[in-house]
Amino acid sequence: MENKFKVLIVDDHSVVRHGLALVLKRGCDIVSISHADNYEDLTIQLKENQDLLFLDISIPGGKNLKMVEDIRAEYPKLLIMMFSAYAEEHYALRYIHAGANGFLNKYSKDEEILTAVKSVINTGKFISDVVKEKIIQNTLHNLPINPLEKLSSREIEVAELLANGEGTIEISNKLNVQMNTVSTFKSRIFDKLGVNNVIKLVEILKIYKN
Template identity: 30%
Template sequence: MASIVIVDDHPTTRDGLMTRIELEADLQVCGEADDVDEALNLIRSRHPDLAVIDVSLKTGNGIELIKAVKAENLKTRMLVWSMYEDSLYAERALRAGAMGYINKVNATDVIVDAIRTVLKGDVYLSPEMSAKVLHRVVHGKDMLRKSPAEALSDRELQTFELIGRGVKTVDIAAAMHLSPKTIETYRSRIKEKLELDDMAALAREAVQWVIENS
């Protein structure tokens, strides 16, 4: 029986996913977590076969969790599920070490297939995202620059998202386990990369991005 950990900051979402998974005779949920540190400790201690990970967590970011798991050479395979469009985070998740990405909007019908695919050692993407990835491979990396967010590093994108959610600099720093000075540096880099005039323009852009992609 394959063991699975669910990492999501919404208890009702975790409950719903656990109920769906445990309808399958060969799958069982062995733990739940809502933030990066708790999830990493859970994966270290229970060695699940697979972790289903959301991008937005109570503290930290799912992409950072994936990188931490890979950095420690833990054997757990990882499948990301998120409310964000595939085009925003799927490639980042794969580059970080995940083996699949699924949008929560479509998860009910395909989540078990996605889990089984990743457990077999194969990559799972939606047909639409698979086509986009192949198109970018054929036409080169310049095709990646479709969204302003694609210009940002993972940490910068996490900062950008939290700015868009109205989180203050000191609270962003606490959530990311960084100093406020580092967050201010990220703010400046984001403003430059997105070619925005000032911090007010950055805040407006971030809010709009969150509205469009949440």
């Protein structure tokens, strides 16, 4: 790829798109920057021979991992940088495995963003220190990329009910188990996934549950 390149920023928040565009314009040699705020617009804009895609995980009409797989299949040479507020340690490896070239947190400093862009353009990938550490830990301890693989079938069932807003009493009645058993399952699920509330549990299920 030449030094000058075309960028497409996809996020449903205008302030994020324009803020990122300003950072890129100041530090990179760019031909053009296009914007999209939903998956339908994204597919239209990609037909304009984009070089680098900044893509938020959650966009209207998008299907998280599936949309990355679909984009990669149709545009094998496109550089895809996931740009998300979600924690890298929970999401980055899964998206890189799906076909993204890198994962960048929205709270990154300007210089970190520019370093990531230069890395993905020059080498075809960007791996942050957080993700590198995650890869090392997964390799050393033989941990799965998908954290849900750590859960038993029953724990998955309870996790989905919790994510759907079911309380301890409702889950106890639905699964025909004691309430203290449900509480035990909930504690195990939170511990295995490294979360401390249902909101974070919902985020993990949304990303990793096929």
